[in-house]
Amino acid sequence: SQQGEEDPQALSIQEGENATMNCSYKTSINNLQWYRQNSGRGLVHLILIRSNEREKHSGRLRVTLDTSKKSSSLLITASRAADTASYFCAVPNQAGTALIFGKGTTLSVSS
């Protein structure tokens, strides 16, 4: 079963706007990762936030983690058409041997 669940399922915005995606999970985690997938391609790692971190930045990306609410958010600022993709959160499985992914948020940025 998939532990990470993203919200919303789909998001359409204009270039220059900010995009916020949320992720909820069910059990205690060591870390949470965000990946991007362009249509028909593999996943690209964006950012990893550990359970003892509350916020992390990477370029135009900002990730927050609230372990008490078992939720995370990914903010993309000043979005560009090239940000159009699907975004997935992922958490370790209980054995720590693999990642469990959510269903993803499909982001469309129009110019």
Added chain:
Amino acid sequence: GAGVSQTPSNKVTEKGKYVELRCDPISGHTALYWYRQSLGQGPEFLIYFQGTGAADDSGLPNDRFFAVRPEGSVSTLKIQRTERGDSAVYLCASSLRGDGAYNEQFFGPGTRLTVL
């Protein structure tokens, strides 16, 4: 350097046939993962290799699925007696060490399998 590569990029087969999907991980990465992604879903874990051995194969859906990594580098996912429900994109990922659930995983472009 080269990333994770997967061949073929597309595979169309008939129900009941046998298929092999190949993954070349990043050189030096000891951990290798196979995932399966159905349309509109996130990747689902199939199997994890640490070196040559399958450290966790709990995600394989049934005994028609098998994977090997004989020399600790290239891996082959084998599917016997394919069914239409096996149609999906099969993704391979690798990580430097066997703690890919705690660090970044590097994904290949995937093999799109279609079973007619």
